[in-house]
Each structure stands twice: as C-alpha cells, then as structure tokens.
Amino acid sequence: MKHATRRVVGLSLVSLTGLAAFVIVAMLALILLDVVKGGASHLSWEFLTQAPTDGMMGGGIFPALFGTAALTLLMTVAVMPVGVLTAVYLHEYAPPNGRMARLVRVAVANLAGVPSIVFGLFGLGFFILFVGKGMDRALGYEELHWAQPGILWASLTLAVLTLPVVIVSTEEALRAVPLDHRTASLALGATQSQTLARVVLPGALPGILTGAVLAISRGAGEVAPILFTGAAYFLPDLPTSLNSQFMHLGYHTYVLATQSPDVEATRPLLYATVMVLLLLTFTLNLVAVLIRTRTRRKAASGH
Amino acid sequence: MPPTSATPRNKMESRELTLRYGSKVAIHQVSLGIPEHRVTALIGPSGCGKSTFLRSLNRMNDLISGASHEGSVYLDGRSIHDRALDVVDLRRRVGMVFQKSNPFPKSIFENVAYGLRVGGLKDKAKLQARVEKSLRGAALWDEVKDRLDESALGLSGGQQQRLCIARALAVEPEVLLMDEPASALDPIATAKIEELIHELKSTYTIAIVTHNMQQAARVSDQTAFFYMGELVECGPTEQIFTNPREKRTEDYVTGKFG
Ligand SMILES: Nc1ncnc2c1ncn2[C@@H]1O[C@H](COP(=O)(O)OP(=O)(O)OP(=O)(O)O)[C@@H](O)[C@H]1O
Numbered sequence A: 001m002k003h004a005t006r007r008v009v010g011l012s013l014v015s016l017t018g019l020a021a022f023v024i025v026a027m028l029a030l031i032l033l034d035v036v037k038g039g040a041s042h043l044s045w046e047f048l049t050q051a052p053t054d055g056m057m058g059g060g061i062f063p064a065l066f067g068t069a070a071l072t073l074l075m076t077v078a079v080m081p082v083g084v085l086t087a088v089y090l091h092e093y094a095p096p097n098g099r100m101a102r103l104v105r106v107a108v109a110n111l112a113g114v115p116s117i118v119f120g121l122f123g124l125g126f127f128i129l130f131v132g133k134g135m136d137r138a139l140g141y142e143e144l145h146w147a148q149p150g151i152l153w154a155s156l157t158l159a160v161l162t163l164p165v166v167i168v169s170t171e172e173a174l175r176a177v178p179l180d181h182r183t184a185s186l187a188l189g190a191t192q193s194q195t196l197a198r199v200v201l202p203g204a205l206p207g208i209l210t211g212a213v214l215a216i217s218r219g220a221g222e223v224a225p226i227l228f229t230g231a232a233y234f235l236p237d238l239p240t241s242l243n244s245q246f247m248h249l250g251y252h253t254y255v256l257a258t259q260s261p262d263v264e265a266t267r268p269l270l271y272a273t274v275m276v277l278l279l280l281t282f283t284l285n286l287v288a289v290l291i292r293t294r295t296r297r298k299a300a301s302g303h
Numbered sequence B: 001m002p003p004t005s006a007t008p009r010n011k012m013e014s015r016e017l018t019l020r021y022g023s024k025v026a027i028h029q030v031s032l033g034i035p036e037h038r039v040t041a042l043i044g045p046s047g048c049g050k051s052t053f054l055r056s057l058n059r060m061n062d063l064i065s066g067a068s069h070e071g072s073v074y075l076d077g078r079s080i081h082d083r084a085l086d087v088v089d090l091r092r093r094v095g096m097v098f099q100k101s102n103p104f105p106k107s108i109f110e111n112v113a114y115g116l117r118v119g120g121l122k123d124k125a126k127l128q129a130r131v132e133k134s135l136r137g138a139a140l141w142d143e144v145k146d147r148l149d150e151s152a153l154g155l156s157g158g159q160q161q162r163l164c165i166a167r168a169l170a171v172e173p174e175v176l177l178m179d180e181p182a183s184a185l186d187p188i189a190t191a192k193i194e195e196l197i198h199e200l201k202s203t204y205t206i207a208i209v210t211h212n213m214q215q216a217a218r219v220s221d222q223t224a225f226f227y228m229g230e231l232v233e234c235g236p237t238e239q240i241f242t243n244p245r246e247k248r249t250e251d252y253v254t255g256k257f258g
C-alpha cells in the first residue's frame, strides 16, 4: 500500500514536471512558428535597409533597427563601468557587512523590483527636466536642447534599469574567483589593486560578460522606460546627435500593432518586425555566449 | 630560545608572539629565531599552529578577518609591524609557498613572471632570463621549456607545486617560507624538492612546515616542535631527533602520538 502510494506520487511528480517543461518548449515553439510563418515572407534586404513609407504601411524598419542598436550600445557603455565599479567597491573594498555596503545592496535589490514604467517617469523627471534643463541653462541654450527627449537620456534611463543586473552578476563573478589566487598574488608582493587588475578581474571576466548579456537582452526589449525619454513614433531620419530622438523596434511593434488605420495591411510588417526583434536578441545572446566560452577557454588555457 | 650550537645570526625572529583568530588563541607566546642560510623545520600535530606561525612571518594573517597579534616579529632586526615598513616590500623579501599549490590560470611563463611584472620589470629579455633561472632553480625547466606558453593548469600536481616554488624564487626573496610543499607529491617529486631545498639554502633562509619526520630530519638544520599553539622545543635537528629535552617532543618524533 505504502509502496504503491509512493510509486503513484513519484510517477505523478515525473509527469507533472515533464508536462511543465513540455509546456514551456511548446509555447516557445508556437510563438516562433507563428512569428516566422507570418513574417518570413515579408522579410527582405529592402525591409531591413529602408525607412517606413506610406504612413508606416509600407517600406522597412531601418531607423528602428539602427535606433535600437545605438540605444543598446550607449546603454552598455554607460552601465558597464558604473556597475562593475560599484560591484568591485562592494566586494573588494567596502568592509563586509559594513553600513555602506548594506545600504547599497538594499538599494540595488529594491531598484531591481521597480516597475519599468516608473523608470520612464524617473528618466523624464530626473534626466530631462532636471539634468537637461540645468545643462541648457548652464550652456546658454535659448530653446530646448538637452531638456527634451533624446537617445542619451533614454539610454541612461535604461542604464539605471539594468544597473542591478550588472552589479549582482559582477559581484557573483568576483566571489567566484578563488581566494587562493588572491593570496598567491599578495604573497608575491602584489598590491591590492595589482591583484584586482591582474588576477581578480581577469578571473571574473566571463561572469562580468554574462552580466553584460543579461543587461543587454533586458535593455533591448524594454519599451516603457524610453516612451517619455526619447523614442519617436515615426522618424525616418537616423539620430545624428545625443539629443536626437530615435525609432525603436519594440516601440515600433507597439505602434504597428495598435495605431494602424488598416490592420490587415500592416500585419505582415508587424510580423516581420517582431521576427527581426527576436533575431536581434538571439544573435546578441549568441555573440555574448561565444565571447564567454572563448574567454573561459582562454582563462583555462591561460593566456 | 636560540639554538645552542654555534649558529649564524637570526635572519628572522619572533618574540613572545601570540596570534588569535577572534578570541581563539592559535599560537601562544612563541619566541623563535630563524637563522640565516639555514633550514628550519616546523613540526607538530595538526592544528598546533605551524601554518599560523609561518603566515605571521610575512603578515599573510593580516588578510584573515578577525586575526590579531601580540608580541613582535623581526626581519634583520627590524620589526615587520613597523609603520615605516611596507607590507608589499616585506612579502617580496619573505616569499611563501603554500600548502596547496595555487598556480594562476595563466601560462607557465606568466605564472613565474608574475612577481617580476608586479614589481615593475618590463624588459622582455630580463624577464625571460629570470623565468628560466627560477624554473631551473625549481628543477622544472627541462620539463616545461618547450611549453612555456601553455596553461599552468595542465601541469601535474608535482609540477604545479614546483611551479609555485619557481614563482616564489623569481622575486628573489631573502627568506622562503614553505608550508608542507611536498605533502601532495610522489616520492620522486618529493626527492626533487628536498634536493632543491638543499641547494637553495646557500642563497636563501628557509622555514619549512612538514608532517614527515624523515623529511624534517633530512632537510633541516634546526627543528622547532609546536604543540597546541606553543613552541615546546627548538634545537639542532640532530638533537631534537636523537636527544630531545622534552618528553612530548620525544613522544612525537618517535611516533607515539600525533
Ligand atoms: N582562518 C582561520 N580562522 C579561524 N581559525 C583558524 C584559521 N586558520 C587556522 N585556525 C585555527 O588555528 C589553529 C592553528 O591552525 P594552523 O592552520 O596554524 O595549524 P597547522 O599546525 O598548520 O595544522 P595542519 O598541520 O593541519 O596544517 C587551529 O585550531 C585552527 O583551527
């Protein structure tokens, strides 16, 4: 009896977990299949390299593609140094369990829980209305120059949003560097900063890159934070300076899906755009994974 | 208590050194001289404080949070806790080989060159010469000379341990502290390291921790016996092994406990 019950419990656990795994895979497959079926026929070189035309019912998505790439790049450039330095301070220099370290950690954890639309409002209030306005006043601009939505503010807003990801994964990576390597370095007469630069950071590099991947794939897909801080509804020209507005794949998808006067006509465009967005994210992840395995192998083989 | 026979001056010396981890006393009032160009063996049962003592000679205990000391340690007659003495300098003069070999995940060459690089040596030819000299010194050169660019992690355990010795030698320290450098090695590699210690003592001053009584007898000139954090007895190796003053020492070296 007992044995039988155990068997039943065991079997149902196996099937339950198996089913859950299957549902995940099936959903991903369904989504991909649907997107590819609807978008593949419309995907072409012209679609990728042309601006939208005919009130966004024709043409391509090049400005959105370019805008997304530029935005993500700027965000990465902004978030990586700040995030890595913060993590290094927390893990290497701040007294462990000191008040400062605790405060920063609590702040980071809470930052990670803030809804992304709030980051958008924060970006508008802080970067545009406070920093931007201050810059305009200080630099003597008569009309709005920095105090308006632009790619710089949007990328900085995204940088704040992804900061926790970078800090947490960098700290994790630093923790994973064996204590042995640090002591060996110090025993050879290296200073703490030499140990950091030559042993700890190289050892943590794969983990730091993982953080970068996570930050990028999170940042590239977020729309809410850039709504008020720089994304443009329709802008065939590419951004030319840091205060230009820009088009964005995610926002463009939203616009195509909800704002089109002729739903049937925009549907293939919409599908193709989503497909590009997915491809972009997958490629980014793939590139990052490749870098990671390469640095890992390099670290293991010692160059 | 300095060794009784005619010995050279003490290169290093601890005076009433007490070290605590938190409130736990790890070594208690240890006064021990390490004579120049001699090999001093530290023996004693597990947990008696040999590693702790060794680590306090180049202030590696500073890295352990909660560790605190009383008493003093001298290098060439100067306190190593002197404010004017830079701890980085101290560690270049007092090198260390750890109980567990710990090569960096870098190439063999870069492992040995590490201490030189952080010391500011950039000249390629000089680096190469010093790396070769140190690898020869550690009896490893012939085995690795064709694969200096390969990862150090691809070496066998014994080779890794000798690499760590080479790495410590490269900085040309005055004192070399070795914490059971042969504990994980086979008899052949062990013999090589013992031979090496013999050769090194003309240039270096060496302190070595070992659990192997024969090894202590073979390589050392002076032996110090630790028990429960205290230095029980220290004297010429001959005397410690044949005619110890203390009963506990005799019991330990003859294998009655430990
Ligand atoms: N980092 C540490 N934190 C707290 N206590 C420690 C630490 N390192 C050593 N101890 C304690 O100090 C005492 C002496 O340890 P030590 O490592 O010096 O012994 P040992 O003689 O080297 O032993 P073994 O022969 O096993 O290596 C032990 O009781 C040990 O538990």
Ligand SMILES: [Mg+2]
Pocket (backbone or CB within 6 Å): B050, B051, B052, B099, B179
């Ligand atoms: Mg030990």
